[in-house]
Amino acid sequence: RQMQVQVSSYTVSDLWTEMKVETMERTMRLAPSPFAKGAMRYAFALFDETNGTKLVAKVYMFRDVELQSHAVFQGDMRTQAYAQHIADAWSRRLPDTPLQFVQAQLMKCPDGAPVGLMAIEPFIPGNYEKHTNNASFVRPGSELAQAFSHFTWHFTSGELMLTDIQGVRTTLTDPQIHSERDCFGRGNLATRGMDAFFLNHRCGDMCKAMNLKESPVQLCESHSAPEWGATEESDSDEQGQSDSDGSGGVFAQLLGLPAGFGVKMDSSGKRIRSAASSAMSSPPAEADPESGKGRDWIGAIQLAWTSP
Numbered sequence: 001r002q003m004q005v006q007v008s009s010y011t012v013s014d015l016w017t018e019m020k021v022e023t024m025e026r027t028m029r030l031a032p033s034p035f036a037k038g039a040m041r042y043a044f045a046l047f048d049e050t051n052g053t054k055l056v057a058k059v060y061m062f063r064d065v066e067l068q069s070h071a072v073f074q075g076d077m078r079t080q081a082y083a084q085h086i087a088d089a090w091s092r093r094l095p096d097t098p099l100q101f102v103q104a105q106l107m108k109c110p111d112g113a114p115v116g117l118m119a120i121e122p123f124i125p126g127n128y129e130k131h132t133n134n135a136s137f138v139r140p141g142s143e144l145a146q147a148f149s150h151f152t153w154h155f156t157s158g159e160l161m162l163t164d165i166q167g168v169r170t171t172l173t174d175p176q177i178h179s180e181r182d183c184f185g186r187g188n189l190a191t192r193g194m195d196a197f198f199l200n201h202r203c204g205d206m207c208k209a210m211n212l213k214e215s216p217v218q219l220c221e222s223h224s225a226p227e228w229g230a231t232e233e234s235d236s237d238e239q240g241q242s243d244s245d246g247s248g249g250v251f252a253q254l255l256g257l258p259a260g261f262g263v264k265m266d267s268s269g270k271r272i273r274s275a276a277s278s279a280m281s282s283p284p285a286e287a288d289p290e291s292g293k294g295r296d297w298i299g300a301i302q303l304a305w306t307s308p
Contacts, residue, residue: 002029002049006108007120010077012085015156019081026050028107030057037061038174040186046120054123057107059115067186073106073117076185080104080121083162083175086152093210099148102173126168134164134176134187136196147206149197154212161194163187 008023027049034042046055060067084101091098102121109116131145132138138146145165152162164176164187176187178194189196198215 001032001113002027003110003113004028005110008077008106008108009103010074010081010106012078012081015082015085015160019078026107028055041119044118045123046118055120056123057118057120059118068115068117070117072186073119075183076119077104077106078183079175079177079185080173082160082177082184083172086155086160086162087148087172089155090148090151093151094206097144097170097206099170099172101175102167102171104173121173124168124171124173128166128168130166132163132165132197134178134189134193136200138200143204143206146201147204147210147212150201150203150207150212151210153194153215154210158194161197163193163197 005026005028006023007026008021010019010021012019029047029049031045034044036043040060041058042061044057044059046057047053048055060072066072080101080103084103087099087101091100102124104119104121107118107120109118130139131142132149142165148165149161149163152160159179159181161178162175163178164174165172166175167173176193177184178189178191178197180190182188187193194215195217198218201218203212203214203218
């Protein structure tokens with residue numbers, strides 16, 4: 001189907017100012033049926049006849065009017081724009097291991113089209129891999145993706161975390177952002193999502209080389225934590241010392257971790273232990289098969305999760 005559309009591009013210069021939007025007219029040819037689907041969206045082949053480029057158009061698969069709204073799509077655009085901004089910071093920090101996100105754009109279809117709005121992005125040739133999701137899934141051998149997620153949390157002083165890392169080699173797409181700010185996409189699990197990541201993350205060489213700050217609930221080797229956003233080693237240990245009263249050993253046994261690993265505790269360590277104790281005394285809840293949501297119990301701490 002050939003159609004005249006409006007395509008809007010979104011960029012950010014920092015993490016606090018409003019997005020910049022640039023809109024232009026394009027002639028597009030859209031495939032009649034999707035070639036793939038993810039957890040939430042269908043993917044259609046799209047060809048830009050104006051400049052001869054191959055694209056992918058994505059639309060939510062659910063018949064929910066709210067999901068087809070401009071606000072929802074704009075949240076996705078904001079997520080992708082923030083992702084690229086933070087990836088630029090990563091690439092400046094590690095120029096030998098640069099990362100980039102494809103530019104996502106919002107396509108407004110003409111009256112009479114099957115849908116009113118679609119998210120579009122360049123087609124990425126190559127072997128597509130999903131390294132993590134927005135909860136606790138971690139693909140073996142995904143140290144780079146995990147280190148990047150940890151970096152995004154550190155770089156933003158715990159305000160944001162980029163997850164759902166996927167793409168072709170170092171060209172990424174479709175991330176999710178966890179944040180207490182409610183302006184991002186549907187995959188935003190806020191601090192629950194951040195905790196789910198850290199409970200399943202052990203810092204590797206890349207995290208240690210960048211001296212990334214640890215999360216209070218992170219299962220990792222003990223070492224002094226840097227200040228937020230610090231680029232050099234610091235003597236400050238705002239998160240306190242590793243749990244050494246025996247509770248860490250219990251968590252290590254529960255998760256099958258080697259001796260010497262424990263939960264990093266801060267001044268709220270008693271609250272974390274209390275929550276863990278309460279969780280251990282209650283049975284896990286069953287997942288909801290229709291919504292794909294349920295409860296995951298990691299180290300006896302209750303977390304919300306969504307399917308990969």
